[in-house]
Amino acid sequence: MKLLHLDASVLGDNSVSRQLSAAVVARFNETVENLDVSYRDLDRDPIPHLRSTSLAQADAAEATDAENVMQQFLAADVVVIGAPMYNFSIPSTLKAWIDRVAVAGRTFKYTENGPVGLAGGKRVIIASARGGIYTDSPADFQEPFLRQVFAFMGITDVEFVRAEGIAYSPQHRADAIAAALASLPAAEFEELAEA
Numbered sequence: 001m002k003l004l005h006l007d008a009s010v011l012g013d014n015s016v017s018r019q020l021s022a023a024v025v026a027r028f029n030e031t032v033e034n035l036d037v038s039y040r041d042l043d044r045d046p047i048p049h050l051r052s053t054s055l056a057q058a059d060a061a062e063a064t065d066a067e068n069v070m071q072q073f074l075a076a077d078v079v080v081i082g083a084p085m086y087n088f089s090i091p092s093t094l095k096a097w098i099d100r101v102a103v104a105g106r107t108f109k110y111t112e113n114g115p116v117g118l119a120g121g122k123r124v125i126i127a128s129a130r131g132g133i134y135t136d137s138p139a140d141f142q143e144p145f146l147r148q149v150f151a152f153m154g155i156t157d158v159e160f161v162r163a164e165g166i167a168y169s170p171q172h173r174a175d176a177i178a179a180a181l182a183s184l185p186a187a188e189f190e191e192l193a194e195a
Contacts, residue, residue: 001032004076008042008094009084009129016163016173020127020180021082024161027184028078038072042093049092050099066100073101078123081146085130089141098149107153117154124150124158127180131167 009015163176
């Protein structure tokens with residue numbers, strides 16, 4: 001099984017989303033034999049934002065990296081993303097990654113009946129950290145956006161592990177992290193390993 005692990009937080013060791021995404025990957029490592037994990041830190045190793053020169057493939061190194069990003073995504077059975085909420089949405093570095101994998105003819109296509117996803121069959125787990133509490137809030141542009149992007153590519157197995165209100169107090173942060181970690185049932189991972 002191939003697992004792609006992405007982190008987008010700029011907070012390094014102080015990042016809750018990184019802590020949660022690492023815990024998800026650790027659970028898979030404990031449960032799945034011969035797990036092949038690929039990792040990219042989108043803060044340390046960002047993907048250039050999409051520009052006209054990107055589409056023209058004017059920079060050979062950028063074009064090669066973009067193809068590697070696509071191949072890594074297409075090969076993954078599971079994608080684990082550490083995605084903090086920044087300004088009600090996602091970090092721009094994560095959006096840059098999405099722009100490289102949401103590509104017509106590769107992960108979706110248009111038909112006379114509308115778009116059809118071509119990247120189905122994957123499982124996506126989003127490790128989300130939020131300073132406030134935004135579940136079911138009209139101010140949440142993070143979770144609905146990510147659900148829509150992956151659904152557009154044909155991926156319907158999208159789960160969120162959330163730690164919310166982490167900026168309220170140190171105790172609230174600790175409680176939110178503990179609750180998020182407790183929401184990872186081991187049986188769920190064991191079932192996947194047997195599939």
